[in-house]
Amino acid sequence: MIRFLTRRILVGVMTLIVISVIVFGLFFAVPSSPAKVMCGKNCDAASIAAVERRLEIDQPIVEQYTKFMKGIFVGRTYAPGSDFEVRCDAPCLGFSFRNSEPVTDILKRTIPVTLSIVAGAAVLWLLIGVSLGMISALRKGTLFDKIAIGVSLVGASMQVFFFGLILLFLLVYTTGLLPFPSYTPITEDPVAWATGLILPWVTLGFLNSAIYARLSRAQMLETLSEDYVRTARAKGLPLRRVYTKHALRAAITPIVTIAGLDIGASLGGTFITETIFGLRGLGKETVEAVGFLNLPIVVATVLLAAVFIVVANLIVDVLYAVIDPRVRLS
Amino acid sequence: MRFKGGALVVGALAVALTAAGCSETTNDDGGGGTTENKTQTGSISYEAADNAGPAKPVDGAQKGGTITIMQVADFEHLDPARNYVNVQQLTGGLIYRSLNGYIEDGSGKMLLVGDLATNPGTDVNKDCKVWEFKLRDGLKYEDGSPITSKDVAYGIARTFADELNEGPHYIQSWLYPGGAYNATYKGPYNGGAATPEGIETPDDKTIRFNFKDPHCDMPYAAALPTTSPVPQAKDTKGQYDLRPFSSGPYKVKTYTRDNVLELERNTNWDPNTDPIRNAYPDGFKFTFGLEAQQIAERLVADAPADQASMTWTDTPPAVLPRTTQPGVAERVAKGPTQYVWYLGVNNQRIKDINIRKALYYGLDRDAALKAIGGTSAGTPASTLMSPTTAGFQAFDVYNAPATGDPAKVKEILGSTTVPPLVLAHSNTPLRTAQAEAIRAGLAKSGFQVTLKPIEATSYYDEVGRKNNPYDLYLHGWGSDWPTGSTIIPPLYDGREIVEEGNNNLAYFNEPSINAEIDRIKGLPAAEADAAWTALDKRIMTEFLPEIPAYYDATHVLYGSKVGNAFLSDAFGALQVNKVYVKQ
Numbered sequence: 001m002i003r004f005l006t007r008r009i010l011v012g013v014m015t016l017i018v019i020s021v022i023v024f025g026l027f028f029a030v031p032s033s034p035a036k037v038m039c040g041k042n043c044d045a046a047s048i049a050a051v052e053r054r055l056e057i058d059q060p061i062v063e064q065y066t067k068f069m070k071g072i073f074v075g076r077t078y079a080p081g082s083d084f085e086v087r088c089d090a091p092c093l094g095f096s097f098r099n100s101e102p103v104t105d106i107l108k109r110t111i112p113v114t115l116s117i118v119a120g121a122a123v124l125w126l127l128i129g130v131s132l133g134m135i136s137a138l139r140k141g142t143l144f145d146k147i148a149i150g151v152s153l154v155g156a157s158m159q160v161f162f163f164g165l166i167l168l169f170l171l172v173y174t175t176g177l178l179p180f181p182s183y184t185p186i187t188e189d190p191v192a193w194a195t196g197l198i199l200p201w202v203t204l205g206f207l208n209s210a211i212y213a214r215l216s217r218a219q220m221l222e223t224l225s226e227d228y229v230r231t232a233r234a235k236g237l238p239l240r241r242v243y244t245k246h247a248l249r250a251a252i253t254p255i256v257t258i259a260g261l262d263i264g265a266s267l268g269g270t271f272i273t274e275t276i277f278g279l280r281g282l283g284k285e286t287v288e289a290v291g292f293l294n295l296p297i298v299v300a301t302v303l304l305a306a307v308f309i310v311v312a313n314l315i316v317d318v319l320y321a322v323i324d325p326r327v328r329l330s
Numbered sequence: 331m332r333f334k335g336g337a338l339v340v341g342a343l344a345v346a347l348t349a350a351g352c353s354e355t356t357n358d359d360g361g362g363g364t365t366e367n368k369t370q371t372g373s374i375s376y377e378a379a380d381n382a383g384p385a386k387p388v389d390g391a392q393k394g395g396t397i398t399i400m401q402v403a404d405f406e407h408l409d410p411a412r413n414y415v416n417v418q419q420l421t422g423g424l425i426y427r428s429l430n431g432y433i434e435d436g437s438g439k440m441l442l443v444g445d446l447a448t449n450p451g452t453d454v455n456k457d458c459k460v461w462e463f464k465l466r467d468g469l470k471y472e473d474g475s476p477i478t479s480k481d482v483a484y485g486i487a488r489t490f491a492d493e494l495n496e497g498p499h500y501i502q503s504w505l506y507p508g509g510a511y512n513a514t515y516k517g518p519y520n521g522g523a524a525t526p527e528g529i530e531t532p533d534d535k536t537i538r539f540n541f542k543d544p545h546c547d548m549p550y551a552a553a554l555p556t557t558s559p560v561p562q563a564k565d566t567k568g569q570y571d572l573r574p575f576s577s578g579p580y581k582v583k584t585y586t587r588d589n590v591l592e593l594e595r596n597t598n599w600d601p602n603t604d605p606i607r608n609a610y611p612d613g614f615k616f617t618f619g620l621e622a623q624q625i626a627e628r629l630v631a632d633a634p635a636d637q638a639s640m641t642w643t644d645t646p647p648a649v650l651p652r653t654t655q656p657g658v659a660e661r662v663a664k665g666p667t668q669y670v671w672y673l674g675v676n677n678q679r680i681k682d683i684n685i686r687k688a689l690y691y692g693l694d695r696d697a698a699l700k701a702i703g704g705t706s707a708g709t710p711a712s713t714l715m716s717p718t719t720a721g722f723q724a725f726d727v728y729n730a731p732a733t734g735d736p737a738k739v740k741e742i743l744g745s746t747t748v749p750p751l752v753l754a755h756s757n758t759p760l761r762t763a764q765a766e767a768i769r770a771g772l773a774k775s776g777f778q779v780t781l782k783p784i785e786a787t788s789y790y791d792e793v794g795r796k797n798n799p800y801d802l803y804l805h806g807w808g809s810d811w812p813t814g815s816t817i818i819p820p821l822y823d824g825r826e827i828v829e830e831g832n833n834n835l836a837y838f839n840e841p842s843i844n845a846e847i848d849r850i851k852g853l854p855a856a857e858a859d860a861a862w863t864a865l866d867k868r869i870m871t872e873f874l875p876e877i878p879a880y881y882d883a884t885h886v887l888y889g890s891k892v893g894n895a896f897l898s899d900a901f902g903a904l905q906v907n908k909v910y911v912k913q
Contacts, residue, residue, distance in 0.1 A: 036791060084568055100569055100587070107590070168624075282620075288588075
């Protein structure tokens with residue numbers, strides 16, 4: 001187990017290093033200089049050069065990259081020795097001169113938003129989606145099954161930006177039944193936190209639960225047709241025990257894999273959901289940063305998204321072993 | 331000033347005025363049927379009554395409540411040294427004051443008066459070279475300490491720093507003419523002097539500017555945030571952006587970048603010292619990160635939580651039809667801004683004026699506007715200067731129909747063969763749609779036009795390069811204050827053309843026009859207004875370097891509990907000095 005974890009963590013770290021190099025390389029190649037974007041209307045060559053010095057993007061890419069990586073572990077000082085010296089403490093993921101604040105502060109602000117959206121939505125889509133799928137499989141061909149599959153087909157065919165806008169129009173703009181979504185930290189006011197996020201939860205939850213319902217149903221049906229399930233039933237085991245102990249455990253393994261990847265990817269930024277509901281999470285922050293060539297934020301958020309995926313994969317692999325005794329971590 | 335990256339970026343002032351004394355210019359709104367038909371008048375006022383606080387009360391206005399301003403994006407900068415965008419300047423004006431400012435009442439009448447200063451500035455030697463401002467009595471910062479002329483000088487000094495260079499540079503380049511404005515003086519940091527050369531503060535109430543050349547526009551330049559006071563002890567340099575020290579009616583309560591900015595009352599601001607601001611609300615709350623559509627939908631819906639809200643974001647085309655219904659229509663503010671959009675013509679490549687005239691008639695202004703929202707986005711233009719400019723007179727030298735005139739194009743061109751043309755545009759959805767509409771219109775007149783999309787962030791760099799390979803390009807320009815002096819010289823003085831970073835995108839260089847620009851710059855402002863208008867007409871008639879496409883307009887919504895909401899002529903956006911919350 002420990003060897004497995006160590007190996008996976010090392011692979012994860014290598015992946016992150018490769019991604020960080022690619023991101024740095026990509027943005028070094030962009031035709032516009034962030035200094036020009038940030039510089040004023042009457043910006044001349046000397047002013048642009050001064051801004052580039054301040055952003056430290058006048059240095060060779062290798063040096064920039066080295067400083068960035070070093071900053072993560074020991075912090076970093078920008079414009080040292082000048083009146084405009086800025087200290088960015090470890091773990092320093094860069095300093096956004098556009099926002100006049102360290103990138104880590106921006107992440108501290110945006111991660112809880114995305115985390116709240118994804119956590120609530122994931123609970124919904126896993127609870128509703130997997131339950132619906134399992135029940136449909138057990139009641140295959142019944143009216144319940146047909147309705148559940150019909151609804152899930154509709155859900156799976158819809159897009160967040162369409163369904164979300166419809167909900168906004170019906171529940172907020174027209175009837176005023178719900179307030180416009182907003183984010184309040186759960187530690188400040190749990191009720192306001194939940195009320196403000198209901199719409200994104202329902203939107204993401206419904207659309208994803210539709211996919212999970214179809215997936216769970218197919219998996220369960222396949223498992224139910226396995227020989228060992230038939231054997232268990234033939235041996236006279238109670239149905240409930242056959243379904244929960246034998247069939248469900250096997251059927252759910254691939255769903256855990258996909259759920260892990262989905263949650264990991266969503267944590268990297270649910271840009272469309274955040275945009276539709278005016279919530280400033282990681283996704284919206286990243287996309288806007290790309291527009292402004294705010295490189296420190298782009299690099300940090302891309303890396304963070306990669307971390308989420310790597311960690312989610314690791315958790316899934318461990319869960320695999322817990323759920324399915326046939327799998328051994330070695 | 332220009333639009334940056336497809337978004338409105340500018341500080342600016344518009345409308346009419348004259349200088350010296352209280353002479354007045356009147357502009358009829360002749361910009362082709364702008365949505366509000368008020369007559370705009372303006373002046374620089376030295377009248378004691380206009381320059382004395384408190385601000386004239388607004389009928390029915392009550393104190394209290396909080397106005398929420400819903401915005402798509404956070405401000406780029408609130409530091410007065412870096413503040414060059416109109417809505418940033420409106421917001422900045424709540425937190426800090428400048429030497430001068432504008433009084434507006436929504437009727438179109440605008441007065442430039444002293445803000446911190448007792449009047450809009452004294453031209454000491456009557457040659458526009460030495461300007462003196464006296465500060466009012468009783469001016470205080472948010473901590474109760476007095477505001478001094480040395481703080482104004484220090485505020486100007488810091489605008490020379492490379493690190494704070496995003497604001498306007500008029501006064502700076504007047505103090506250090508010839509070459510870059512901060513080539514020799516780089517601000518008070520890293521051992522630099524606390525005051526730039528040419529600025530004197532003989533006592534705590536007086537500040538004097540000594541220019542080498544005449545600058546009769548100084549009262550307007552002094553209304554920019556450049557002249558806002560910053561006490562040296564409170565200068566947090568790069569971090570000042572997040573919390574400017576208040577000299578105005580409000581101070582920063584909380585500011586979380588990209589999320590929310592909350593302003594609360596500065597109890598040390600004395601309304602008796604301020605002829606410009608009424609400051610009725612107890613606070614302002616700016617929320618950032620919403621989409622334009624969301625803002626418009628919420629303001630149309632007018633739910634109780636949003637009734638004291640307003641926005642500076644233009645209503646998107648999809649929501650426009652619903653803004654005419656009862657209950658909403660009376661909550662719309664619409665009108666012209668100081669911007670004009672041009673179909674720029676690269677005169678280095680298209681030298682034949684007949685081709686430029688043919689392009690004038692071939693341009694389908696109607697389609698270009700429909701592509702970005704129709705009449706709420708603007709009205710067809712026939713002049714180089716905006717209708718909001720002092721001394722503006724509507725004229726139309728060519729009388730082309732708004733949809734273009736293919737027959738006239740053929741008549742003008744005769745046997746002339748026009749080579750295939752490349753039209754460059756910023757690669758944003760809006761500008762792409764507009765460029766396609768223009769291309770289609772020109773094609774109807776027989777022009778062969780290829781579109782060249784350029785990344786928004788580098789668009790003006792590309793077309794601002796002297797030997798760029800494009801024939802046509804879309805570009806916008808707005809004045810920094812409402813006279814022709816910040817429109818005609820930057821756009822059409824050929825001596826300003828350099829290798830890169832040009833504003834003269836027509837690359838038009840005509841010695842007789844350059845000489846006339848010099849002559850007008852030396853005129854008293856009262857005479858200059860008419861002279862700029864005459865020069866506009868002459869350039870259009872004799873040279874037609876580029877093609878005015880449309881006068882920009884704004885269309886915004888506000889909630890039912892926002893009182894006295896009207897567009898500021900000075901900033902082309904909803905004003906905040908005289909709004910109130912209906913109780």
